[in-house]
Amino acid sequence: MDLIDVRGMRVPTSRDELFDTAGERPLAGGTWIYSVRQSGTTHLVDLTALGWPPITTTADGLAIAATCTVAELSLLTPAELRTDPVRAGNGSEHFADPRALFWQCANSFLASFKVWNIATVGGNIALALPAGPMTSLAASLDAVAVIWAADGSERRMPVAEFVTGVLTTDLRDGEIVREILVPASSLAASTGFRRIALNALGRTGTLVIARVDESGETVFTVTGGTSHPEQARFERMPTAAALEERLRAIDSWYTDAHGAADWREAMTVRFAEQLRVELGGAA
Ligand SMILES: Cc1cc2nc3c(=O)[nH]c(=O)nc-3n(C[C@H](O)[C@H](O)[C@H](O)COP(=O)(O)OP(=O)(O)OC[C@H]3O[C@@H](n4cnc5c(N)ncnc54)[C@H](O)[C@@H]3O)c2cc1C
Incomplete structure (x- = not known):
């Protein structure tokens, strides 16, 4: 327009x-x-036109430029990802591949692949819609937003805290998001994904991502059903009761045309329990 x-x-x-x-x-x-x-x-x-490389791999993980498009992220090849080998408890090594999660999150846009070619990761996170799937992805991986200020300074904060509500962020006047840093430990983690919408191609009602790190730390991240990212974090895989208690304590469920708060809460609890079992929790 x-x-x-x-x-x-x-x-x-x-x-x-x-x-x-x-x-x-x-x-x-x-x-x-x-x-x-x-x-x-x-x-x-x-x-x-700032010429920021869309994706850079470092020993610490992945740096995703704010201007990286959703298409560039979702079509990343193994060669471009180039993560270090992950050593398992039994001494064997494998290469982490978080690309399935990148793809699942890209597919969580109401927008089609045509929009992915131009929509950016930084634009999605800075816009701060609850159904912002790049926020879901980055928050679930404990990614950090690098923020540039007009005076030349820089600050960092977890994406899960950066998005504070519907269309609100912690961004201050004159600041921009420069890049999103995903730690190597999250790239090497096992993840599970669930999402629901009121119709087949609808906007997200709720989206739950579970992540189990090599250390055993387990994190459940809820977006879409809540006005801002919510996380339930455990040192080890929780019991069903402990997980449900944490999710029921969330107070930012909200209602709009894409779902009622009580439905969003119920689906989140159901999905999180499915993911808990899928990732090794006792049934
Ligand atoms: C058909 C259709 C379906 C859509 N479906 C969804 C959906 O399901 N979920 C969803 O979240 N969105 C959706 N969108 C909205 C939008 O396409 C996405 O949120 C997209 O990721 C925004 O990225 P952009 O690069 O186009 O941002 P822009 O439109 O360029 O900017 C968005 C906002 O972010 C600010 N901004 C951009 N980059 C930065 C930066 N680096 N630092 C600080 N501020 C910045 C801008 O000033 C603006 O306020 C949809 C759009 C269309 C057309």
């Missing part, structure tokens, strides 16, 4: 040119920005 309040656009190619005046707003893929009136926004700052 035409953004009638917007007077112009800048396309910076370096960090120095990134920050300017009030009224400016970052533009990534534009798949949401161009869908609603942006009152108060007079200029767009296109982040896509």
